[in-house]
Amino acid sequence: MSILSALGLGKKVRYAVVGLGDISQEAMLPGIAHTGNSELVALVTGDAEKAEGVGKQYGVAAHYSYDEFGAMIRSGTVDAIYLATPNWRHAEFAVPALEAGIHVLVEKPLEVTLEKCRAIIAAAETGRAKLMVAYRLHFEPATLAAVDRVRSGDFGELILFSSVFTQMVAPENHRAQSGEEAGPVFDMGPYPINACRMMFEDEPVEVVSAVATRHPQAGFGDIDDTVAATLRFPGDRLAHFVLSYYGNRVDTFTVVGTKGSLKLDPCFMYGMPLQHEETIGDSKSTTSFKSTDHFGGEMKYFSQCILDGAEVEPDGEEGYADVRVILGILEAVRTGGPVKLEPFTRTKRIDTRRQKEALSPKSPPGLVKASNPSRDKDASPKN
Numbered sequence: 001m002s003i004l005s006a007l008g009l010g011k012k013v014r015y016a017v018v019g020l021g022d023i024s025q026e027a028m029l030p031g032i033a034h035t036g037n038s039e040l041v042a043l044v045t046g047d048a049e050k051a052e053g054v055g056k057q058y059g060v061a062a063h064y065s066y067d068e069f070g071a072m073i074r075s076g077t078v079d080a081i082y083l084a085t086p087n088w089r090h091a092e093f094a095v096p097a098l099e100a101g102i103h104v105l106v107e108k109p110l111e112v113t114l115e116k117c118r119a120i121i122a123a124a125e126t127g128r129a130k131l132m133v134a135y136r137l138h139f140e141p142a143t144l145a146a147v148d149r150v151r152s153g154d155f156g157e158l159i160l161f162s163s164v165f166t167q168m169v170a171p172e173n174h175r176a177q178s179g180e181e182a183g184p185v186f187d188m189g190p191y192p193i194n195a196c197r198m199m200f201e202d203e204p205v206e207v208v209s210a211v212a213t214r215h216p217q218a219g220f221g222d223i224d225d226t227v228a229a230t231l232r233f234p235g236d237r238l239a240h241f242v243l244s245y246y247g248n249r250v251d252t253f254t255v256v257g258t259k260g261s262l263k264l265d266p267c268f269m270y271g272m273p274l275q276h277e278e279t280i281g282d283s284k285s286t287t288s289f290k291s292t293d294h295f296g297g298e299m300k301y302f303s304q305c306i307l308d309g310a311e312v313e314p315d316g317e318e319g320y321a322d323v324r325v326i327l328g329i330l331e332a333v334r335t336g337g338p339v340k341l342e343p344f345t346r347t348k349r350i351d352t353r354r355q356k357e358a359l360s361p362k363s364p365p366g367l368v369k370a371s372n373p374s375r376d377k378d379a380s381p382k383n
Helices: 022-035 048-058 066-073 087-099 114-127 141-151 190-200 294-308 316-335
Strands: 013-018 038-044 080-083 103-106 131-133 158-168 206-213 226-233 237-244 246-257 260-264 275-280 283-288
Touching: 013 022, 013 294, 022 038, 022 048, 022 294, 038 048, 038 066, 038 294, 066 087, 080 087, 080 294, 087 103, 087 114, 103 114, 103 294, 114 131, 114 316, 131 294, 131 316, 141 190, 141 260, 141 275, 158 190, 190 226, 190 237, 190 246, 190 316, 206 316, 226 316, 237 246
Parallel strands: 013 038, 013 080, 080 103, 103 131, 158 237
Antiparallel strands: 158 246, 206 226, 226 237, 246 260, 260 275, 275 283
16 A cells, blocks of 8 residues: 555645746646646745636645745645756755655756755655656657667667757747756756667766857857767767757757667657657668657656655656766866766666556646747747
């Protein structure tokens, strides 16, 4: 019997959503109701008007300011939080929640320093609470099918990963207003970094090179809008990717082996079907996958782990692994040279049979004092 069942709390995990920006409103909030094992009971934001508007949309009367967060976690009305504040405020809320035994589903990246990542992981151990980083693609059918295809060995010995992830971000969006801690490396970098680690099932040992550029016409001011990086993995494997806030929308990756290759295009964004392009020798094939609710799927999995007392896969260690690389890339940009990464071994990998949560997509009722980061306001797929 799970802890929640033993306490008579039923079969639904009670969530507070902390941070009501576009990712919460557009993606997570619409998906909570149809998980079947989760319910929204509270909202936490620094904007009372936003809380009132979103609360009316979802029938939630419990609203808290950020300063009232401590009172909320002591209220006994919340079992878990979905944390979608700016990157550098994750530890501020995750640590006290976890220490109080409140489970935390936190958006990526886990934090902006390794010290803060370790503090969050330690808090989960102290409070015996579950910590999951919101790697939604770990529950997405096309991505999990790619893992299975790579594991099959049909592509031979893997030697190369290559990715392009670009979008046109509006200069007024907060991501373009908060320096490198909210820029393309922290914001978009977790996607190709996580994907190459996923495909190789290994950890990079070096940032071979990283270069950043700034386009004055982009209107971003003091921020690198485009970054290219190359990582070295054990076994002479290389991963190269380009990130940009100032490029026409592209999200694709290709993993290349000695017998074949697998390309996903698109691969990172949500709100659209993902697709495989597979080559074995000279034989080519294409497989399309239906669009799914990435966010509801990951929450359904997390809630079920809470209810069953089961371990989660994209845990704090997975978040730490990506932040380790992000910081190495930023250091390589600053120094102009290669950066050796501290030794690190991942103890857990994706279980493709257990992690498939293919829920149908859900549309938001309309954003309250939040906006899509894209310059094209009509664009629906986001990162």
